[in-house]
Structures are given as C-alpha cells and as structure tokens.
Amino acid sequence: MSSEPALVVANLVKRFGKITAVNDISFTVERGSVTALLGGNGAGKTTTMAMLLGALKPTSGAIHALGIDMAHHRYDAIPRMNFSSPYVALPARLTVRENLTVFAHLYGLDRIKERIERIAESFEMKDLLKTAVGKLSAGQKTRAGLAKALLNEPELLLLDEPTASLDPDTADWIRTYFETYTRQTGATILLASHHMGEVERLCNSALMMRHGTIADRGSPSELIARYGRQNLEEVFLDIARDTGTRSAVQ
Amino acid sequence: MTGSTQRIWGMVLRNLYLLRSSWPRLFELAYWPTFSLLIWGFLSQFLMTNSSYIAQAAGVLISAVLLWDVLFRSNLGLAITFLEEMWSRNLGQLFISPLRPLELVAALMVISFLRTLISVVPAALLAMPLFGVWVFDLGFALAAFFFNLMVMGWAVGLFVTGLLLRMGLGAEGIVWTGIFLIAPITGIYYPISVLPEWLQPLAWSFPSTYVFEGMRAVMFDHVFRWDLMMGAVLLNIVYLIAGAVSFLIFYRIARVRGLLLQQGD
Numbered sequence: 001m002s003s004e005p006a007l008v009v010a011n012l013v014k015r016f017g018k019i020t021a022v023n024d025i026s027f028t029v030e031r032g033s034v035t036a037l038l039g040g041n042g043a044g045k046t047t048t049m050a051m052l053l054g055a056l057k058p059t060s061g062a063i064h065a066l067g068i069d070m071a072h073h074r075y076d077a078i079p080r081m082n083f084s085s086p087y088v089a090l091p092a093r094l095t096v097r098e099n100l101t102v103f104a105h106l107y108g109l110d111r112i113k114e115r116i117e118r119i120a121e122s123f124e125m126k127d128l129l130k131t132a133v134g135k136l137s138a139g140q141k142t143r144a145g146l147a148k149a150l151l152n153e154p155e156l157l158l159l160d161e162p163t164a165s166l167d168p169d170t171a172d173w174i175r176t177y178f179e180t181y182t183r184q185t186g187a188t189i190l191l192a193s194h195h196m197g198e199v200e201r202l203c204n205s206a207l208m209m210r211h212g213t214i215a216d217r218g219s220p221s222e223l224i225a226r227y228g229r230q231n232l233e234e235v236f237l238d239i240a241r242d243t244g245t246r247s248a249v250q
Numbered sequence: 251m252t253g254s255t256q257r258i259w260g261m262v263l264r265n266l267y268l269l270r271s272s273w274p275r276l277f278e279l280a281y282w283p284t285f286s287l288l289i290w291g292f293l294s295q296f297l298m299t300n301s302s303y304i305a306q307a308a309g310v311l312i313s314a315v316l317l318w319d320v321l322f323r324s325n326l327g328l329a330i331t332f333l334e335e336m337w338s339r340n341l342g343q344l345f346i347s348p349l350r351p352l353e354l355v356a357a358l359m360v361i362s363f364l365r366t367l368i369s370v371v372p373a374a375l376l377a378m379p380l381f382g383v384w385v386f387d388l389g390f391a392l393a394a395f396f397f398n399l400m401v402m403g404w405a406v407g408l409f410v411t412g413l414l415l416r417m418g419l420g421a422e423g424i425v426w427t428g429i430f431l432i433a434p435i436t437g438i439y440y441p442i443s444v445l446p447e448w449l450q451p452l453a454w455s456f457p458s459t460y461v462f463e464g465m466r467a468v469m470f471d472h473v474f475r476w477d478l479m480m481g482a483v484l485l486n487i488v489y490l491i492a493g494a495v496s497f498l499i500f501y502r503i504a505r506v507r508g509l510l511l512q513q514g515d
Contacts, residue, residue: 016508047508053346055510057502079348088511089339091264098267105260106347108253132271148343 004067006031006156006188007052012061014047014212021047023212024061031155034182034189036199036220039209040240045192048209049158052190053083066155077156079107084149085160086142092134096125096144099133100151107152115151123147123177139170146174150181159191163198175201196233206232208239215239254356257349261357262364265331269368279365283319283373290315291381309383310469311439316374316385317465318438320396321458322429323369324403325410327362329425332411336419342511351501355494358411359404366400391468395461398482401490402457403429408493412500415509437462457485 007029014022022044029035037045050056052063054074063070068077090099097116104112120126123143128136133144142162149157162178163171175198182189193199199206200220208216208223216223216239220232227235237243251259269276294311297303335341344354377383385392410428413421435449436458442450453459460482467475504510 014508046511050508050511055342055345055505056508057506075348075350078346083346085342088342090343091268091334091338091340093271093338094264094267095271098264102260102264102267103343103347105256105263106344106349108256108348 003031005029005064006033006066007190008062008064009048009052010062010064012048012051012063013059014044014051014056015059021212022051022058025209025212025214026061027207027214027217029188029190031188032182032186033204034178034191034202036203036206037190037192037209038196038199038206038236039215043209043240044212045209046160047212049083049160049190049192052158053081054078079152080154081156081158082107082149082152082154083158083160084145084162086138086145086162086164087160088145090133090141090144090148093132095130095132096120096136096147097129099144100129100148103148104151109152119147119151139166142166142170142174146177153185153187155187157187157189159189159193161193161195162191163193163195171195171198178202196231196236200232208236210239210242254350254353257353258357258360261344261349261354262360265334265361265364268334269365276368279323279369280372283316283323283369284376286315286319287312287373287377288380291377291383295381309377309381309385310466312377312381312383313385313388313465313469314438314462316370316377317395317399317461318433319370319373320366321399321403323366324362324400325407325429326403326425327365327369328358328404328407329410329414331358331361331365332414333419333422333425336414345510351498352494355408355497358407362404362407363400366403388465388468391464391474394479395465398457398461398479398486401486405486405489405493408490408497412497415497415504416500418509432456432458435459441466454481455485457482457489460485 005028009028010026012022012025013020025048037048039045047056051058052065054070065077066080068074070077094102100116100119101112104115109115116129117126120129123146125140125143125147128140133141136144146162163174166174178189179202181187191199191203203220205219206217206223207214216226218226223235224230224232227238229235229238290311294309297311335344374385377385388395406429410424413424435445435453436456437453442453442459442463445453460478464475464478464482467473467478
C-alpha cells in the first residue's frame with residue numbers, strides 16, 4: 001500500500017454567488033484511517049463531499065485523492081473510489097442484481113457475476129438479488145447502496161450518513177461490517193454522520209466543520225478531552241452552537 | 251470489453267433492463283407511431299380519390315408520418331432516457347462514477363436508436379397490410395433519410411438534455427414539445443414552396459427539411475437528390491457538434507453550481 005495520504009485537501013473554497021459554502025479548508029486523510037466529517041446542517045459537509053467526488057467544481061484550492069490531482073485527472077482516481085448515501089438512490093425498477101451489473105460495467109470491472117455473488121453474500125442479500133430495489137425496505141436499500149459502493153473494492157470510500165433512518169439493529173450490523181471491512185482491506189473511509197456514537201466507534205479522527213470552515217480536528221477521545229466533555233455529542237453541540245470552551249490542552 | 255465501450259454498454263444495459271421490466275413503457279413506444287399511422291393512412295386513402303397531388307404518389311403521407319416519427323422519437327428517446335435517470339434520482343450515482351460526459355452522450359444515442367427502432371418499425375410493418383404501403387421499397391434512400399433524421403433528433407435531444415441539467419425537471423415540458431416548434435416549417439407533409447418566402451430560409455436551416463424534400467423527390471419524381479442529401483448531412487454535422495458542445499457547456503455549468511447531485515424540480 002502506498003504511504004502517501006489517501007486524501008490531501010489544500011485551501012479548498014466553494015462559493016455560490018455571494019455565499020461561501022466552504023471557506024479555505026485544508027486537511028489530510030491517512031491511508032487506512034476512518035475519518036469523520038462532522039458538522040451541523042449547512043456546515044459545508046455535503047459541499048465538501050461533492051467536491052471530493054468530483055461532482056462539484058471547487059472555486060479554488062486543490063484536492064489530491066490517492067495521489068491524483070482531482071482538478072486535472074479525476075477519472076484516474078474515480079475508479080478507485082466510491083460513495084454511498086441514502087439520499088442518492090439506485091434505480092427502483094431494476095433488481096439488485098441488475099443495478100450491481102450496471103455499476104460493475106461503469107466501474108470497468110471483470111468477473112462481474114462472481115463479484116456480485118460475493119458482495120451479495122457478504123451483505124446477506126443473496127436472496128434479494130432478483131428483487132426490484134423499489135420493493136426493498138429502507139435497511140435493505142441501504143445495504144444495496146453499500147454493496148454498489150464496495151463493488152469495485154474502493155481504496156477510498158466516502159459515506160454520507162450510512163446509517164440514517166435505520167433501526168438500531170441494522171445500523172449496528174452496518175457499523176460492524178465496516179469495522180471488519182477496513183481491518184481486512186486497509187481501505188480509507190471518510191464518513192459524514194450525525195450519529196456521534198457511530199463516529200466514536202468507527203473513526204480514528206474527526207474534522208468538525210462549522211460555517212464552511214474546520215472548527216476543530218482530532219481523534220474522538222482527544223476532542224472529548226479537549227472540550228472537557230463526556231462524549232462526542234456534547235463536543236459537537238459545543239462547536240455547532242459555538243458555546244464550547246476548549247480546556248487547557250489548547 | 252474495456253474502458254469506454256464497457257461503460258457505454260453498462261448504460262445501454264441499464265435501459266434494456268428498464269424496458270424489459272416495464273411492458274407499459276414498451277407499449278407506449280410503439281403506440282403513438284401506430285396511432286399516427288392509422289390516422290394518416292386513412293386520410294391518405296380518402297385523399298387518393300379526392301386529391302390529384304396525393305394520387306401521384308401513394309404513400310407519401312404515410313412515409314412522411316413515419317419519417318417524422320423517426321425524428322420525434324430519436325429526439326424524445328435521447329431526452330427521455332436522461333429523464334429516466336432524473337426520475338429515479340440516479341444522476342448523482344452516474345456523475346460520481348467513472349462514466350464520462352461524452353460516454354453518457356454516446357450511450358444516450360445508442361439507446362435513442364434502439365427506442366426509435368422499437369417505436370417506428372412496428373408501424374412501418376403495419377403500413378403494408380393496412381394500406382399497401384411498403385416503405386422499405388425506398389431502399390437506400392430510406393436508410394439515408396432515417397440516419398439523417400436520427401442524427402438531427404440526437405442533436406436537438408442533446409441540447410434539451412443540457413437544459414434539463416441546467417434547469418432540472420422544471421424544463422421537462424420542453425422534452426415533449428420542443429421538436430414540434432419546427433414541425434410547421436420543415437415541410438413534413440407539404441413542399442417548402444408553400445411557405446411564405448420570408449420563412450423559407452429558416453425552413454432550409456433544418457436538416458429535416460432536406461430529408462422531407464428528398465423524400466418527395468423520390469416518391470414523385472423517382473430521383474434521389476444527392477444535393478439535398480449532402481445539405482442534410484452537412485447541416486447535421488453542424489447540429490450534432492452544436493448539440494454535444496451545448497450539453498458539455500450545460501454540464502460544466504451544473505458542475506460549477508452544484509446541480510449534478512441535486513436534480514429535481
């Protein structure tokens with residue numbers, strides 16, 4: 001595995017007219033780490049994610065994903081990345097197998113049938129392969145979306161609220177899956193989540209965004225200690241409401 | 251299969267799966283061309299005995315309606331395929347995948363071609379038993395007319411698709427009605443010479459006008475007008491480049507404004 005960071009973001013800015021959605025942020029995500037991108041609604045997480053994925057052109061700044069300059073060579077990096085969000089759907093009329101087959105082609109994969117069988121088995125959805133996505137439950141749809149996101153065995157995986165609107169049992173299953181997956185593959189994950197328990201469990205580090213900037217960063221335990229709080233949720237509230245007082249660590 | 255070909259095939263496959271899963275969609279494709287054929291076919295039969303113009307070339311109206319459907323369906327097939335991705339909220343998935351904009355354009359053209367065949371071929375086959383018109387008798391000319399109208403439909407469809415990217419589903423109406431703007435002046439059912447003189451230069455700026463005039467030359471005068479065909483081909487090259495460039499410009503604007511992941515009303 002390469003030793004260079006999975007993601008290097010330098011002075012990234014995104015403006016929509018007079019509104020600055022992301023204001024000069026810089027950060028690095030090390031290979032094999034799980035990093036959380038946190039912040040309240042409108043903090044700039046989704047805008048940042050969209051720029052990292054190449055779906056939104058930055059106003060200025062640079063993104064290097066897997067060592068590749070996303071401004072000029074993003075199609076070299078994208079086949080080695082993937083993304084999942086409950087807010088971006090898979091075509092509802094197509095079956096799970098059909099959807100996975102289409103995306104396998106889009107990602108230029110070989111041995112497609114074998115891959116789909118394997119991923120379906122790991123997501124415990126072999127019996128759902130012939131079911132139309134529109135007929136799946138919310139939890140099953142999330143699993144289908146994640147199966148699509150892992151189909152190309154991405155080195156860099158971006159997840160937007162992967163357990164939103166799921167029952168605790170399904171959400172726990174998915175978190176356990178990612179714990180195992182990162183341990184086995186060494187993949188890098190950037191995770192946007194509003195579930196602080198999830199972040200504490202999965203992430204090595206967190207970037208706390210507010211008003212388009214990175215207000216603070218560190219491992220969950222460092223942040224908790226820095227703000228003198230009991231858990232990350234309290235830290236999140238301090239930062240989001242701008243009421244937090246950093247302890248002597250800073 | 252590797253690279254671009256595999257990605258284009260992936261998109262074609264996605265649409266074949268969609269059509270296979272939805273009989274109403276397949277039925278709808280063939281329904282309107284057949285419906286038009288019946289109306290114009292019966293009208294032709296009536297006019298054959300009451301109009302010396304129609305009597306000179308049996309099947310001219312039927313051929314015109316079928317060729318118009320090629321243009322209409324080619325344009326619609328491309329834009330509807332893109333709309334399907336918007337309706338299913340799948341555009342975001344596509345634009346963050348390795349599929350490149352020009353590969354999407356190529357895939358939309360292939361799918362449009364398949365949808366046009368599904369639309370028009372049943373009606374063309376029905377014209378023989380119902381009205382004794384076998385449009386395939388036009389031979390090479392038919393292939394040339396078909397190809398030119400397909401390309402013009404793609405070009406207009408690409409522009410409309412770009413508008414959809416820029417304006418979202420609010421622009422959906424243009425998909426259904428846009429191409430009809432040229433219908434009165436492109437000489438589908440009557441020669442361009444009947445138009446007011448000041449309107450004729452505008453009519454000659456559409457590739458379809460050359461095709462319909464060429465069709466009448468074949469049917470009435472039994473000559474294939476190469477000059478008209480070249481006019482259509484040259485204009486189509488310009489149209490197709492303009493359509494693809496406009497799509498890419500709208501794509502670029504959508505990428506700057508953050509519209510790729512939030513398509514909707």
